[in-house]
Amino acid sequence: MGKERVAGDQYHHGNLHAALLDSALIVLTEKGVAGFSMRDAARRAGVSQSAPKHHFGDARGLLGALATRAYRQLCDRLESLDFAGLDARERVGCIAAEYVAFASENRAVFDLMWRMTQFDFTAPELAEQKHRALLILDRGLRGEGAAPASGTDPALLPSYAVWSLVHGYTTLALEGAIDSSNPDPLKGDLLPEMLALLDISGSPRRSTALED
Incomplete structure (x- = not known):
């Protein structure tokens, strides 16, 4: 060979x-x-x-493959978390902490993962890993016994909301836009305090926002 x-x-x-x-x-x-x-x-x-x-x-293909690998690594880390004996709020807190840790340890590729114009974000494997990340968060929020949800299921709205909060906080912290008094805001107490403001019970309110 x-x-x-x-x-x-x-x-x-x-x-x-x-x-x-x-x-x-x-x-x-x-x-x-x-x-x-x-x-x-x-x-x-x-x-x-x-x-x-x-x-x-081409470069888009190489960056797309790198982003796909990063999503897979993130998902593998999230799936390795031990939720035994934890309630919904504690499970979400564990996921949020691991998400922040991944971003802090892999800043360059974490930034790439959201640069959708730099690669084909509709590529099947990449799309699969992105959806996998959402489903991991959803299982953490609703529990392992929750019925699987598709991308248009209103039951996913709380998971999208939590992901938006965690990702938004992480991105702002990486850019130095929040908690300037803390030398490393990614390791501060703001995110847990923000999550504590959410009504995380594992039984989200019904919403019709994604329905026709």
Whole structure:
């Protein structure tokens, strides 16, 4: 089987995909979305400039694959949480804390995940992972026994509301827009206090906002 050289080591073609994602993450972390290029990712991986095109097509394809991997990693972390013995408010608090931790530890790729114009956000695998994140939050809010909900189910409205609050807080904190007295607002007490203001009971009020 042919091989391509990556950073001084020999990688089978089956490993080059992951190696290019790793190098792309380095470039993204150093230069941000605006400064990202496939050429830099290929150079970091130690392969020809054409190598990424065989796997991802173009920069949008590479960034989309990187965002998809990030969503999957986030979902894996959320699904690993232990909710045994916790009520709805405690479950949501655990999810929110893990969400904030992921964003804090992966700032560059977290920013990329929401740059919908930078990649095809309708790609099936990406859409699947995004919806998976919502369903994890919904299970945390309504409990494991709750009936599965589709994207247009009014029962998902409380989950969308909680996600909006948690994501909004996280984004504002990353941008330095809130809690300026705290050297690291992502580790402060504002988010738990904000969640405490919500009526989180696991039995959301019925709403017709998503119905015809």
